Amino acid sequence: EMFELLANRIENAVEQHRAKQRAEQERARTERLLEGSADYVFTLDEEGTIQYVSPSIQRVLGYDPDEVTGMNAFDAIHFQDTDAAVETFTDLRDVVAETDTTEFRTKDADGNWRWIEARGRNCLADPVIEGLIVNARDITDRKEQEQELLLKNRVLDESPVGIVLTDPTQTDNPIVYANEAFQTLTGYERSEIIGRSCWFLQGAETEPEPAKRLRRAIDQAEPVSAVLRNYRADGTEFWNQVTIAPIENDGDVIRFVRFQQDVSDRIELRQLLDGLHDHARRLLNADDVDDVFHTGATATAELSDCPAALYRYDDDDNVLRVPETVDPPGNRIIKPGNDLRWQAFAHGEARVFSPPEKLAAELAPVEAPSVAAFPVLGHGLLVAYDAFNERKLELLKTIAADLRLALERTKREAQLRANRKEIEEQADQLRRLRAQNNRLRTALKKLLTASTRTDGESVVVEQLLELPDCVAVGLFHSDPGQNSGSLAATAGNRRGLLDAVQTGQFDAAPTLMALEDERPVRIQRVANRLDDDWAGEALSRDVRAAISVPLTYAGINHGTATLYADEVAAFGEETTALLDAFGTVAARALSLVDSRNALQTGYAVEVVFSLADEAPFQYLASELGTSVSVDRITPRSAGGFEISGSATDVSSDDVRRVMTSFKRFHRIKSIDQGDAT
Numbered sequence: 001e002m003f004e005l006l007a008n009r010i011e012n013a014v015e016q017h018r019a020k021q022r023a024e025q026e027r028a029r030t031e032r033l034l035e036g037s038a039d040y041v042f043t044l045d046e047e048g049t050i051q052y053v054s055p056s057i058q059r060v061l062g063y064d065p066d067e068v069t070g071m072n073a074f075d076a077i078h079f080q081d082t083d084a085a086v087e088t089f090t091d092l093r094d095v096v097a098e099t100d101t102t103e104f105r106t107k108d109a110d111g112n113w114r115w116i117e118a119r120g121r122n123c124l125a126d127p128v129i130e131g132l133i134v135n136a137r138d139i140t141d142r143k144e145q146e147q148e149l150l151l152k153n154r155v156l157d158e159s160p161v162g163i164v165l166t167d168p169t170q171t172d173n174p175i176v177y178a179n180e181a182f183q184t185l186t187g188y189e190r191s192e193i194i195g196r197s198c199w200f201l202q203g204a205e206t207e208p209e210p211a212k213r214l215r216r217a218i219d220q221a222e223p224v225s226a227v228l229r230n231y232r233a234d235g236t237e238f239w240n241q242v243t244i245a246p247i248e249n250d251g252d253v254i255r256f257v258r259f260q261q262d263v264s265d266r267i268e269l270r271q272l273l274d275g276l277h278d279h280a281r282r283l284l285n286a287d288d289v290d291d292v293f294h295t296g297a298t299a300t301a302e303l304s305d306c307p308a309a310l311y312r313y314d315d316d317d318n319v320l321r322v323p324e325t326v327d328p329p330g331n332r333i334i335k336p337g338n339d340l341r342w343q344a345f346a347h348g349e350a351r352v353f354s355p356p357e358k359l360a361a362e363l364a365p366v367e368a369p370s371v372a373a374f375p376v377l378g379h380g381l382l383v384a385y386d387a388f389n390e391r392k393l394e395l396l397k398t399i400a401a402d403l404r405l406a407l408e409r410t411k412r413e414a415q416l417r418a419n420r421k422e423i424e425e426q427a428d429q430l431r432r433l434r435a436q437n438n439r440l441r442t443a444l445k446k447l448l449t450a451s452t453r454t455d456g457e458s459v460v461v462e463q464l465l466e467l468p469d470c471v472a473v474g475l476f477h478s479d480p481g482q483n484s485g486s487l488a489a490t491a492g493n494r495r496g497l498l499d500a501v502q503t504g505q506f507d508a509a510p511t512l513m514a515l516e517d518e519r520p521v522r523i524q525r526v527a528n529r530l531d532d533d534w535a536g537e538a539l540s541r542d543v544r545a546a547i548s549v550p551l552t553y554a555g556i557n558h559g560t561a562t563l564y565a566d567e568v569a570a571f572g573e574e575t576t577a578l579l580d581a582f583g584t585v586a587a588r589a590l591s592l593v594d595s596r597n598a599l600q601t602g603y604a605v606e607v608v609f610s611l612a613d614e615a616p617f618q619y620l621a622s623e624l625g626t627s628v629s630v631d632r633i634t635p636r637s638a639g640g641f642e643i644s645g646s647a648t649d650v651s652s653d654d655v656r657r658v659m660t661s662f663k664r665f666h667r668i669k670s671i672d673q674g675d676a677t
Contacts, residue, residue, distance in 0.1 A: 050068055078113060117136065165247075166258065201231060240261070279303065304399070312380040464579075475559050475561050498562075515550070518557060553588040
């Protein structure tokens with residue numbers, strides 16, 4: 001028995017030794033497996049103290065197992081994750097046998113936070129373990145990828161730009177994703193979007209060319225961008241900038257991403273700027289103020305997109321008025337007073353205001369919360385009615401500014417044209433005066449070479465006929481005491497009119513007026529003198545204007561030259577002054593012709609005497625016993641007459657002797673070559 005008992009003990013001891021060896025081998029094998037594992041294992045007691053940790057922790061977190069053994073596991077967990085970790089630990093310890101995976105952050109040996117995924121099992125009742133076993137693995141890389149993916153998804157979801165993803169592997173490349181911005185942009189719910197063709201926003205007014213370009217790029221798997229007109233769920237239009245790019249995986253296109261943005265403001269602004277540019281171009285080509293206002297009214301109607309009117313200031317009535325051809329919003333006339341629109345014009349200041357009740361009644365039927373008034377350089381006022389935003393106010397201000405610039409330009413150009421016209425007229429006038437002066441100089445030269453007074457007078461009328469628009473010229477001598485004039489010389493084709501004047505038929509004829517007043521008489525428009533019989537006779541002979549110029553020198557009148565024209569206002573101020581000067585010079589030349597002829601044929605004696613009952617030439621003829629002829633009786637401007645006569649076979653001394661005995665004699669002198677006067 002004793003041997004049997006000893007044998008059993010030995011057998012048990014051997015068995016225990018073998019079991020211990022097997023356990024050590026199993027432990028060593030497990031540790032080697034755990035050491036090569038991506039996970040690490042640790043055990044916790046009921047307080048969370050680490051009892052054991054596998055060697056693989058060094059590879060995962062960089063710790064030596066001995067460094068962490070005996071630590072409280074929660075001391076190394078991120079403070080934001082501690083509460084959740086403690087709660088999971090408590091449940092595992094007190095409630096459940098095994099937990100689901102949990103995630104938390106812990107520091108590695110370098111002080112960096114690492115994401116750990118752990119699963120626990122309650123083995124407190126196991127006499128070998130007597131603790132909680134936790135399997136843990138490092139999931140930092142996965143979490144970072146998840147965070148990056150989450151961030152990307154968030155970017156897509158929260159982007160202010162509409163984004164959709166389409167699947168080209170399915171029929172008609174349907175939409176498989178749409179973010180919130182796309183729903184807001186289009187007005188469609190997500191359920192109405194997913195699965196539909198990406199072209200469902202197009203409509204009747206969508207331009208075909210950009211749509212074709214987008215389809216062609218998708219077929220060729222190329223990136224593309226285009227702007228086209230699309231329609232929202234409620235049917236309203238908007239300008240949509242669509243940018244499409246393919247997404248590839250291993251060389252195959254698996255998705256198309258479409259970025260879509262409402263660019264209506266930009267397109268409308270560009271269209272508005274184009275309209276303003278065109279408006280400015282048309283204003284640049286406007287010829288005058290009327291054209292500027294017409295162009296401005298057209299631009300206001302086309303560009304303002306609100307009830308508006310362009311008023312023009314009426315100088316005569318002192319009001320602002322819209323032309324009758326335009327149907328303005330509100331009243332057609334704005335009068336001076338308390339009307340705030342008039343105040344804006346009167347003070348030259350742009351104003352935006354909400355109309356008071358009185359003005360609102362005047363503006364009916366316009367119903368608008370605000371009125372904007374922009375003065376246009378004292379020429380008018382641009383008035384618009386709307387709920388204005390800054391863009392519209394800037395637009396109206398720009399239109400008004402363009403109008404002001406155009407009006408300033410047209411005023412300057414009108415002044416330049418007027419100046420140019422005046423200069424051209426002055427130049428033309430100088431040319432005409434130079435030509436007229438040359439003709440008159442030629443006439444004087446010919447006159448000075450005339451052999452007789454009659455020849456000289458013929459030269460005068462022939463040369464005057466060369467003046468522009470002149471159709472007839474008559475040279476008249478005054479008949480003393482008679483309301484008529486004797487026609488000494490004529491030129492032109494109105495002889496009937498000249499003869500009628502000569503016979504004294506017309507008291508108010510310019511010739512007779514000039515003979516009487518010894519001053520130029522100008523009739524610029526014969527039709528204005530129809531109260532005179534002479535004017536009717538003149539018009540019947542196609543005479544529209546006339547001028548009579550006395551030929552007077554040294555107080556002696558040698559006749560009157562009358563010129564007739566077939567154009568109204570043919571004789572201007574300059575021509576009149578030139579003819580007046582010519583009359584004086586021609587009279588002197590005629591006087592020289594008389595003196596020269598007298599000296600060439602004999603001698604000349606000038607006798608000054610007073611008229612009485614006895615005629616001086618009769619007295620002279622009686623005393624000398626010869627005949628004395630009277631050649632011309634010419635009135636003097638200072639009074640009296642110059643009587644020209646001639647006699648033959650009479651000496652100068654005889655003339656002196658006889659005339660000094662004439663009872664009305666005053667003085668006498670001889671005129672020789674040295675005293676031509």
